[in-house]
Every structure is written in structure tokens, then in C-alpha cells.
């Protein structure tokens with residue numbers, strides 16, 4: 120997989136002066152960039168160090184096959200740009216165009232029947248028949264208070280939760296996130312909820328998966344699940360523009376493998392997983408903390424398949440073509456069984472597959488009969504199989520003739536994804552299993568999960584609360600913790 124975006128304008132990231140960093144950020148995924156933005160806007164001289172050739176981590180886009188067609192290398196669909204960090208930062212005000220499909224996500228069932236999560240909640244209620252009222256009761260109060268619900272579910276989990284939002288979420292976790300939960304009666308609603316909850320590699324009634332389902336599920340009816348015009352890379356570009364405007368320096372092709380390389384900085388923020396911290400500072404860490412980091416668990420992995428196709432996917436149910444994301448997981452029971460087996464490390468015949476066709480939603484992404492198809496499937500951690508055939512067959516099953524439209528394809532196994540970005544060990548794109556323990560105690564039980572026992576050193580990756588996804592909140596909370604801990608600054612700078 121290439122990290123080079125041929126669409127990028129050539130940019131000079133080399134330091135212009137020999138000034139030393141007051142704050143060093145290692146890793147430039149959305150969390151490293153968000154942390155850098157907060158620190159630079161506080162007036163600190165920030166230097167960011169990125170191992171790869173291009174910055175962005177999970178926010179890179181590249182022309183994989185054809186100069187004119189851009190593919191998202193990792194993340195593609197961005198409901199979590201509704202996070203408090205991105206709302207404050209103002210992506211739209213800075214020129215980002217978000218294309219939001221009318222159907223946020225969809226799940227084909229038998230024959231030509233599909234479950235559809237329309238952005239319009241009333242339409243979804245009507246579509247879900249007998250489960251419509253239950254779906255509406257589940258989502259509507261969350262949608263009405265979406266800003267505060269999102270704040271709660273993307274919090275640092277260390278401050279008093281807002282009411283009544285906390286009560287709403289707790290009640291829903293009890294109703295859908297325990298083994299005794301009644302769930303839904305019909306297949307459509309059950310499939311929709313199982314699919315949206317499976318994004319972080321679990322399934323209801325697991326409470327951590329249910330929380331993921333509530334967050335992403337209600338956003339589908341609130342802000343929708345948008346796709347940024349020009350690819351995910353555009354989000355990283357805007358963060359970098361703001362960093363450079365505030366005097367930050369960005370060093371690419373600059374892996375940090377020993378923390379002592381950064382000893383001149385007053386504060387260091389690490390957009391790395393526990394393994395990364397152990398590799399660069401293992402011998403400096405107290406035994407107890409080191410052992411706890413060693414116990415941090417990585418879970419279900421992803422294997423990525425990218426296709427260049429000559430026409431939009433010929434779904435048997437044309438409604439699927441209107442959805443920004445399609446979940447291929449068969450019925451809800453089959454999806455749950457596949458996810459559980461994958462989590463245990465078994466290779467399953469029909470894994471959960473997520474598919475998106477950005478060219479259908481963002482017209483700038485398709486050119487002269489050439490369209491990008493982004494997909495990944497869940498596989499056991501460390502899996503070495505190229506997923507292209509598996510994913511092609513899964514799509515073909517619901518879209519006969521798809522294979523004939525494929526002009527080119529490339530696969531990235533879970534094992535190779537880990538080489539591409541060290542924050543995805545074994546291909547775990549959640550940077551750590553999202554189970555009931557690690558959803559809350561991330562990376563380990565500590566009052567301040569961002570601080571490490573090393574003076575001035577903080578973790579800020581998706582291995583800290585609130586966990587995976589492109590929301591920037593791990594970086595935002597870590598930077599606030601560092602400002603408070605190292606400089607006594609309690610009020611964060613304005614982001615706009």
C-alpha cells in the first residue's frame with residue numbers, strides 16, 4: 120500500500136528554523152493532529168513527528184490505480200465529524216464540503232429485501248414495520264439531544280455525565296446491551312442494529328458494542344453519515360493548515376523509536392498504542408504500569424479491499440445504491456455468529472463486510488466510467504489473507520454482475536495493515552479491543568488515562584478514551600490534560 124497521495128499539492132513540511140519544540144507530538148492521525156491544534160493554539164511551539172511519508176494516519180487518500188480516481192486508504196465515512204472537537208474547529212467554515220446520503224447505511228437481507236436506515240427517522244420508522252415504533256423510541260430522544268449525547272459518548276469518561284442524556288443512554292444500554300435484552304422482533308431492525316454496533320468489532324447484547332450502536336446509530340438520523348468532498352485526506356489537510364498557521368512544524372518520514380530523542384520538549388503527546396510506548400520507552404516505565412500496558416488487548420481486525428470499477432455496483436435492490444455505507448452480514452443471527460467466531464480468531468466463510476461507493480455521493484470522485492469502491496471485512500487479528508476474492512464474492516452475491524465491472528483491485532491483509540500503520544496491531548483498526556472493560560479503562564485503569572508515569576509524557580491515540588473513530592477527541596482530551604498538568608492551564612484555547 121502506498122502512503123503517497125498523488126493528488127496532494129507538494130507541500131514543504133521541513134522546519135524553517137532550528138527552533139526547539141516546547142511540545143512534541145508523535146504520530147499525525149486525527150488524534151495527534153487534534154492534540155497539536157490545541158497545543159499550538161495555546162501558544163506552544165509544536166513539532167509533530169510522523170513515521171510515514173505523508174501525514175494523516177487513518178485520514179489518507181490516494182490514487183491507487185488511476186490518476187483521476189481517489190481512494191480512501193483507511194477511513195471513508197465520517198459521522199464522527201459531529202464530535203465536539205470538530206464542531207468547535209468548524210470543518211465546514213474552513214471550506215470542507217460534506218456530502219450526506221439520504222440513506223445513511225443499509226443491510227441487504229434475503230432476495231431483494233433490505234433494511235434501510237434513512238437519515239429521515241420517520242421514514243425509517245415506516246420502513247421497519249412492526250419494529251418501527253421501537254426503533255423510533257430508541258433513537259428519537261437521542262436524535263433530539265444529539266449534541267449532548269455525542270458529548271457524553273465521546274467524553275473523557277472522567278467528568279460528571281450530563282443529564283438527562285446519561286439516563287437516556289443508560290436505559291438503552293439496559294434494554295439492548297444485556298443478555299436478557301428483548302432486542303427487535305423483525306429481521307430488518309435487528310439487522311440494522313447488529314450491523315451498526317459491529318463497527319468496533321462486537322455485537323449486541325455486548326454493552327460496549329451497544330454503546331457504539333447508539334452513538335453511530337443515532338447520528339445516522341441526526342447529522343447523517345457524510346463523506347468529505349475530495350476524500351478523507353481533506354480533513355487532515357485542514358487540521359494541518361491550522362497547525363502551520365499557528366507556527367507548528369511537521370516532520371514526516373520521522374519515526375520516533377526512543378522517547379529520549381524528544382527530551383528537549385517540555386511536553387510529549389504520543390499518538391501511539393501501548394505497544395508503541397513500550398517500544399520507545401519500555402525500560403523507563405515503572406514495572407506495574409509496563410505490565411498493565413503489556414496486558415492491553417487487541418481484537419478483531421480488518422482487511423481492506425479497494426476496487427476500481429466501470430459502473431456503480433449493480434445491487435439487486437437499487438435502494439442500496441442510495442446508501443453511503445452498505446453492511447453485508449446476512450441476517451442478524453448470522454452476523455452475530457460470524458462476529459463472535461472472528462473475535463475468537465476463527466476464519467469464517469461469510470465475514471462482516473462494509474462497502475462504500477464515494478463516487479455515487481461525491482461527484483468529484485468518479486471520472487469517465489471509473490468509480491472507486493472502498494470495502495473492508497472483519498477477520499481474525501493478524502490474518503494474512505488477501506481479502507479481495509472474499510469481498511468480491513460477498514458483493515457479487517448481492518449485486519450479480521459486479522465482478523464484470525471490476526477494472527482493477529488491491530487487497531491489504533490485516534497483517535499488512537499493521538505494517539502500514541503501527542496503531543493497528545494485527546490489523547485491529549480500533550487500536551485496542553472495544554470490550555466492556557477496555558471501552559472504559561483505556562489503556563488501563565488510571566484516574567487520568569492520558570498521563571503516563573513519565574513526567575510530561577501523555578498518550579493521545581484511539582487507545583485512550585473515547586476510543587476509535589475520526590473524532591479527534593482522544594487528542595483533544597489528552598492535550599487538555601497536558602495543558603492542565605504541565606502548565607496549569609485549565610481553559611482550552613478557542614478552536615475557531
Ligand SMILES: Cc1cc2nc3c(=O)[nH]c(=O)nc-3n(C[C@H](O)[C@H](O)[C@H](O)COP(=O)(O)OP(=O)(O)OC[C@H]3O[C@@H](n4cnc5c(N)ncnc54)[C@H](O)[C@@H]3O)c2cc1C
Pocket residue numbers: 145146147148149150151168169170171174175176177178192193194195196197198199373374375376390391395421423495536539540541542543548549550579580581582586587588589590593
Ligand atoms: C481500513 C480502515 C477503515 C476505517 N474506516 C473508518 C471510517 O470510515 N470512519 C471512522 O470514523 N473511522 C474509521 N477508521 C478508524 C479510524 O481511522 C481510526 O480510529 C483513527 O484514524 C485513529 O486515529 P489515531 O490518531 O488514534 O491513529 P492513526 O490514525 O492510526 O494515526 C497514527 C499515526 O501515528 C504514526 N505513528 C505511530 N507510531 C509512530 C512513531 N513511533 N513515530 C512516528 N509516527 C508514528 C502512524 O504512522 C500514523 O500516521 C478506519 C480505519 C481503517 C484502518
